[in-house]
Amino acid sequence: MRTxxxxxxxxxxxxxxxxxxxxxxxxxxxxxxxxxxxxxxxLLSLLNITLLxxxxxxxxxxxxxxxxxxxxxxxxxxxxxxxxxxLLASYTGVAFALGIAYIIGIGVPVCIFSYGPAALTLIISGxxxxxxxxxxxxxxxxxxxxxxxxxxxxxIIALFFTLLFDGLLLSFIYSFSDYPIEKPLLxxxxxxxxxxxxxxxxxxxxxxxxxxxxxxxxxxxxxxxxGSIYVFACMMFWIVIPLFLSVRKFRKKDL
Amino acid sequence: xxxxEHLTKSYGKFKAxxxxxxxxxRGQTISLLGPNGSGKTTLIKSILGLVIPxxxxxxxxxxxxxxxxxxxxxxxxxxxxxxxxxxxTVGQVINxxxxxxxxxxxxxxxxxxxxxxxxxxxxxxxxxxxxTRQKVSACLAFLFSPDIxxxxxxxxxxxxxxxxxxxxxxxxxxxxxxxxxxxxHVLSDVExxxxxxxxxxxxxxxxxxxxxxxxxxxxxxxLNKVIxxxxxxxxxxxxxxx
Numbered sequence: 001m002r003t004x005x006x007x008x009x010x011x012x013x014x015x016x017x018x019x020x021x022x023x024x025x026x027x028x029x030x031x032x033x034x035x036x037x038x039x040x041x042x043l044l045s046l047l048n049i050t051l052l053x054x055x056x057x058x059x060x061x062x063x064x065x066x067x068x069x070x071x072x073x074x075x076x077x078x079x080x081x082x083x084x085x086x087l088l089a090s091y092t093g094v095a096f097a098l099g100i101a102y103i104i105g106i107g108v109p110v111c112i113f114s115y116g117p118a119a120l121t122l123i124i125s126g127x128x129x130x131x132x133x134x135x136x137x138x139x140x141x142x143x144x145x146x147x148x149x150x151x152x153x154x155x156i157i158a159l160f161f162t163l164l165f166d167g168l169l170l171s172f173i174y175s176f177s178d179y180p181i182e183k184p185l186l187x188x189x190x191x192x193x194x195x196x197x198x199x200x201x202x203x204x205x206x207x208x209x210x211x212x213x214x215x216x217x218x219x220x221x222x223x224x225x226x227g228s229i230y231v232f233a234c235m236m237f238w239i240v241i242p243l244f245l246s247v248r249k250f251r252k253k254d255l
Numbered sequence: 256x257x258x259x260e261h262l263t264k265s266y267g268k269f270k271a272x273x274x275x276x277x278x279x280x281r282g283q284t285i286s287l288l289g290p291n292g293s294g295k296t297t298l299i300k301s302i303l304g305l306v307i308p309x310x311x312x313x314x315x316x317x318x319x320x321x322x323x324x325x326x327x328x329x330x331x332x333x334x335x336x337x338x339x340x341x342x343x344t345v346g347q348v349i350n351x352x353x354x355x356x357x358x359x360x361x362x363x364x365x366x367x368x369x370x371x372x373x374x375x376x377x378x379x380x381x382x383x384x385x386x387t388r389q390k391v392s393a394c395l396a397f398l399f400s401p402d403i404x405x406x407x408x409x410x411x412x413x414x415x416x417x418x419x420x421x422x423x424x425x426x427x428x429x430x431x432x433x434x435x436x437x438x439x440h441v442l443s444d445v446e447x448x449x450x451x452x453x454x455x456x457x458x459x460x461x462x463x464x465x466x467x468x469x470x471x472x473x474x475x476x477x478l479n480k481v482i483x484x485x486x487x488x489x490x491x492x493x494x495x496x497x
Contacts, residue, residue: 003354003355004355007340007351008340010342010343011340011341015341015342068338069338071334071338071339072339072340075332075334075337075339075392075395076355077303077304078303078327078330078332078334078405079327079328079352079355079356080325080327080328080356081327083324251322252307253307254266254300254305254307255306
């Protein structure tokens with residue numbers, strides 16, 4: 001398993017898309033952080049960049065990578081290797097590469113310019129998003145036989161979580177505004193890893209007060225130790241469940 | 256060495272393999288022939304465990320291969336299309352396979368030298384031509400001196416010199432008592448090395464005979480004439496019915 005991870009990483013760290021992705025993230029974070037006088041503002045802009053770009057790039061890049069390496073996967077599976085090992089090793093390689101790109105592109109500049117708990121939370125949620133969306137890409141790869149359909153599904157999933165989900169949530173809040181919906185809302189947010197990441201960082205930035213009564217409730221629950229553990233557990237589930245389903249489905253997949 | 260019983264595989268309504276039973280032994284070179292879409296690659300992939308059949312049993316040296324994976328250490332596989340990670344060099348690919356197969360200490364590097372691979376070791380896979388990639392695939396299949404070789408269109412895309420070299424190597428391995436399975440469309444390429452012919456059509460096994468039997472039966476000498484004559488005489492219905 002370690003051998004496969006090592007060589008997948010060797011290949012990906014020379015990959016042009018990964019290099020360009022890192023450079024763009026780095027350019028964005030350096031320019032945003034060095035321009036503003038207010039550190040919170042800079043981090044907020046970076047948060048928005050992270051929440052918008054990381055999911056869609058992670059899922060698209062990983063899906064395309066998995067589909068493109070299908071012949072090599074076949075060749076390796078003709079060796080005495082378990083299917084599970086092969087699948088998880090190539091996932092780890094891709095997730096690692098995307099994680100490294102994020103750490104170099106956003107993590108390092110943020111640590112240099114405005115190091116603090118909020119910066120750390122931003123890095124952790126960005127890393128989680130990279131891992132979660134590449135896990136979803138793996139699931140797409142296992143479920144679809146056709147590359148084009150797979151890429152379509154990847155785009156839909158990324159748009160759903162970054163844009164559509166919040167719209168649905170807003171309409172839910174609007175139509176039930178007369179009822180105490182804070183608690184169900186908390187549950188619903190757990191269904192979207194992008195929102196989980198957003199809330200985690202916002203709470204550290206002390207802008208939660210601007211979110212009104214719901215913000216206060218979120219702060220009370222999610223700001224506590226149990227709350228943070230809950231959010232991390234949710235994000236872990238978002239990695240583990242797609243991986244588990246992929247491994248199960250891959251056992252029976254015809255290559 | 257490989258025994259296949261009642262193997263059936265379908266993709267939706269399309270039956271890629273329909274109740275195939277075959278028995279391959281040591282020292283045989285078997286050519287899998289048949290038109291496109293006749294189930295040759297599906298058969299090969301079922302043996303490798305890449306395709307999961309719905310029915311039937313495949314045994315290699317007596318053990319059923321279901322959900323097993325260790326048996327693949329006895330097989331050298333050369334795929335029809337060799338695509339490798341773009342930024343890996345030829346040397347890295349070879350080293351990667353060697354590291355995966357830690358159980359094997361003796362490497363058969365005759366093809367690596369014979370096909371001139373050392374000259375490409377530092378080139379990335381992306382920059383190689385289709386034929387050179389095919390050479391890398393061939394080297395990997397022979398590297399761990401397995402007992403069974405499964406070669407999917409091995410000579411397609413190779414230049415005549417390399418193709419001859421590969422054929423000599425195949426003949427040599429067969430003389431060492433290895434089992435070799437080849438699919439090919441180029442009959443003249445398998446002519447001198449093959450001992451048995453399996454003919455598949457629409458997932459059905461049409462025949463499995465030695466080349467000698469077929470020559471006597473048809474009275475033809477050249478393999479492509481033999482096959483052509485059988486296709487016309489024996490199976491006019493299946494050929495023209497569709």
